Amino acid sequence: MKVIQKLGILLFLVGLTVFTAMPFLGNYTLTEDLVLANTKDIHQEKMAEILSPMFGETYTSNFSFIAAFKENFNSYNDPLKEESKWDEVIWDDYSFPLAQASVASPVRDNPWLFMVLSLGIAILGGLMYNLPKYREEPAGIKNNGIFHSSMKNRGWMGMITGAYLILFYIILYWFPAYIVNQVWMMTPLSMILSGNPASQWFLYGTIYTLAITVMGVRMFRKYRGNKYQQLRTASVMFFQTAFAFLIPEILVLLNQPYFDFKNIWPLDYDFFYDYQIDTFLSSGGVGMFMLIWGILLIVIGVPAFTYFFGKRWYCSWVCGCGGLAETLGDPYRQLSDKSLKAWKFERVIIHSVLVLAVVMTALTIANYFSGFALLGSATNQLHSFYGFAIGSVFAGVVGTGFYPFMGNRVWCRFGCPLAAYLGMVQRFKSRFRITTNGGQCISCGNCSTHCEMGIDVRWYAQRGQEIVRSSCVGCGVCSSVCPRGVLNLENGPEKNRINEMPIIIGNDSIKIHA
Template structure:
């Protein structure tokens, strides 16, 4: 088995290496025809003139091509900005479509081959490494040696992994022109599913889904014998693959709006943007159903399901962000900060993001019904700020890139506005809680160590006090790693939700209302 796992690591590293060097393959040649075909009609004439010095030139790397593009494009825009001619400035970024269309490379000529050599080998290697894990061990969660691991305890391997993830997200969000080879690699798959060429977001969705599947296999092996954890893992794998990846692409193939039926406002922060509403209303019955479905989830679905099951119904069973955190991020769950100071920051930050999302949405709806006569430009600026700071930096770069530094639920804990909404319902009006038996607690600390949301579970368990926290996602790992069966996830009646008189052995406990 060790040989198979070692071979799996080797294949994974080969695939990752090929994926990483892909941007350096091929050359770029721009022509006027390509400029006209890949720019908006109102910009075609001007863009053709701006980029004229690049016609016929062959650029050996994407760095030289993008540098030449930016030099010509920025010179034009900067001159207009200096003269305050803001209406004539071209705000659209055409570097990605022009780099993609002007590329000549072996990846573009043989996309399936490079897909297999990069993503395919990485997936195969991951499966070969994960399938034999824990095979000869008895059922039960094993976390031996995690704090001696360079990958899992902020060692050099973890630092390199985190830096790679952060770099990937920065390029994905703001410099996609550098990964046009990777986008061409998944274009045949995109054509099959949606009938359209791939974008950087389809590339990301493909990698995201495959990562959850491969690391989900690891979860099955790690939590063998634990039905709750295995069902939860199967659920996030299903919802990511079907609802977040396949169904939205197939809807586009059927000439319907791209829509993720499980993505809920305010996590889906642009749900009420004017272009989204216009898309829904112009798509007939299907678009109207999508609009009504989304509103019903916000108003009825979230409070109802959270009342009966707590926020775990979404955060640990359905959400794609949670699915990635629970699978790819699971090796880093012990790195979450359990300090009281971190908890104070968490409450302020996550609820501030929720307030910002609510205010932005309220202004957007008011502007929509007023014909954009009320703070129209200010609302657009707020959209841009939120999309950059929260939707990109927080949810992407920090939310996933910081797994090896701060644990796997950085975004869910500190930034997700939907988690904050669900948490408010769970904290004040839900049947869900984690019950404890303080008399059985031996203070081993496993529960607190492996709480991905930074809850000091042991503090409650020692006192026999039931755990009712807005941040708890009900993953159940604290219960899984407890050697004494102290913790239990329950959905009992609300009047029995908080135990004010805990039964423990020893002195009276100190109780807090968290």
């Protein structure tokens, strides 16, 4: 078994190396025809003039190509910015489409081959490492030296992993021109699903889905014998693959709007943007259904489901962010900060993001119906700020890249506005709670160690106090790792759900009502 695992690690590293090396493959040659074909009509002539010094030149890497592009492009834009001639500035970034069109590489010529050599081999390696890992161990979860692991406890392997993830997200969001070969690799699959060439977002969606699938297999092995965990893992794998990846692409193939039916405002923060509303309204009955579906989820679906099942129905069973955290991020769940100070920061930050999303959406809707007469420019700037700071930096770079540093639910705990909305309903108007039998607690600390949301579960368990926290996503791992069966996820009457503060004496308790 050890040999298979070591071979699996080797194959994974080979696939990762091939994927990482792709930007260094191929040559780049720009022509006037490519500029005219890959820029907007209003910019075609000017861009051809700006980039004319590059025509016919062969660049041996995308680094040299992009450097030349920026040199010529900035030589036009920078003087205009200094003179405040904002109407003449070209704000569109054409580096990615022009680099993608100009590249001649073995990846572009043989995309399926490189998909197998990179993603295919990495997936095989991941499965070979994970499948035998829990075969010799009895069912159940233990600490198993996780705080002595270089990968799982902020050691050098974890730091390298975190740095790689952060770098990948930065390039994906702001410098996609450096990964045009990886995008070309995904184009055949994108053509099959949507009929369109791949973009960096299709590349990201594919990798995201594969990560949840492969690491989901690991979860099945790790939590074998625990039906709740296996069903929960199967659920996030299904919703990510079907609802977040395949269905939106197929909708585009059928000339319908790209739409993730499980994505809910305010997590889907651009749902009420003017271009989204116009897309829905111009797409006939299907578009109108999407608009109504999204609104019903916000005002009826979220409160109703959260009342009966707590926020776990979404955060642990449906959400793609939660799905990645529960699968790819599971090895890092013990790194979440359980301190009171962290909890105070959590409440301030996450609710601030929710307030910002609500204000931005209110202004957006008001401007839409008033023809952008009310703070139109300010609203657009707010859109840009929110998209950059929250949608990209917080949710992407920090939310995933910081797994090896701060645990697997950084975004869900500190930033997700939908989690804040769900949490308020769960805290004050829900049947969900985690019940405890404090008289059986042996204070082993497994529950607190494995809580990804930074809840000191043991503190509640020792007192026999029911756990009703707005941050709890109901993953149930605290119950799974408890050796005495102290913790249970339950939906019950609201009466006495919050106010009970029992003091444990042996197996009984005295209940003090505040």
